[in-house]
Amino acid sequence: MLTQDQVVQFQEDGFLLFEELINGDRLARYVEIFDELVERGRGLQEPASHFSLELETDGSPIPGLLHKVQGVCVVAPRILELASEPAILDRVSALLGPDLDVFGTKFFPKLPGGGTSTHWHQDNYYFGTTSERVVSCGCYLEAANPDNGCLRVVPGSHRSRRIVEHRQKQGMHGSWTDVDEAAAVDIAVPGGSVVLFSANLLHGTNDNRSNRSRYSTAWHYIPGDLALERFPRAGYEDRHNVLGG
Numbered sequence: 264m265l266t267q268d269q270v271v272q273f274q275e276d277g278f279l280l281f282e283e284l285i286n287g288d289r290l291a292r293y294v295e296i297f298d299e300l301v302e303r304g305r306g307l308q309e310p311a312s313h314f315s316l317e318l319e320t321d322g323s324p325i326p327g328l329l330h331k332v333q334g335v336c337v338v339a340p341r342i343l344e345l346a347s348e349p350a351i352l353d354r355v356s357a358l359l360g361p362d363l364d365v366f367g368t369k370f371f372p373k374l375p376g377g378g379t380s381t382h383w384h385q386d387n388y389y390f391g392t393t394s395e396r397v398v399s400c401g402c403y404l405e406a407a408n409p410d411n412g413c414l415r416v417v418p419g420s421h422r423s424r425r426i427v428e429h430r431q432k433q434g435m436h437g438s439w440t441d442v443d444e445a446a447a448v449d450i451a452v453p454g455g456s457v458v459l460f461s462a463n464l465l466h467g468t469n470d471n472r473s474n475r476s477r478y479s480t481a482w483h484y485i486p487g488d489l490a491l492e493r494f495p496r497a498g499y500e501d502r503h504n505v506l507g508g
């Protein structure tokens with residue numbers, strides 16, 4: 264369920280925004296599940312399986328300050344319902360077809376006072392491919408704007424299908440690159456919004472400098488027949504069939 268114009272826009276810009284796609288009781292129910300995960304994070308002195316903590320500038324973990332739940336659909340299987348919301352899958356299947364898996368499911372609470380998610384990168388850097396058949400998805404459960412670190416993208420940067428150099432930085436999770444900030448745009452959204460984007464698109468976020476959280480999820484849809492060496496359909500616990508199959 265995408266118009267031809269939206270399909271062309273996705274091909275040209277590398278992303279599509281759907282405001283308030285998830286709403287009402289369903290949104291509230293998902294937020295409650297994420298509240299529980301943040302509460303579990305508060306009890307952690309050290310990172311634990313699936314749960315990582317925010318870092319001090321010297322790289323040491325900050326007790327109780329949850330950074331990310333990696334494999335959130337494994338830790339909280341009810342979140343697979345969010346990844347399987349018909350409003351999302353209808354749109355993704357217009358790009359990728361009727362047999363869909365989702366993999367690499369993450370929850371970022373982006374807590375007040377410096378919460379982080381990702382910095383500039385391309386998702387396919389982590390996946391060992393430049394396939395255009397990987398569509399990433401950010402669900403913003405809470406309103407996001409430049410103050411609390413909304414998604415930022417470089418429109419059209421996916422089109423070269425070239426993965427740029429990424430490197431690790433002290434005191435940050437992950438591997439990141441730098442971009443020409445003049446080419447970047449902020450994707451400010453109301454709560455319940457969903458962004459679909461190419462896994463070759465340069466994107467990232469600033470840290471949360473506000474006094475409110477910015478709950479979001481990030482994961483990646485692929486056609487069931489797409490063989491990704493690091494994420495095999497059979498045997499990788501955080502790859503799930505969500506449509507057809």
Ligand SMILES: O=C(O)CCC(=O)C(=O)O
Nearest residue numbers: 371380381401414468481
């Ligand atoms: O937190 C966000 O808005 C983006 C997350 C992201 O870029 C990712 O998981 O690859």
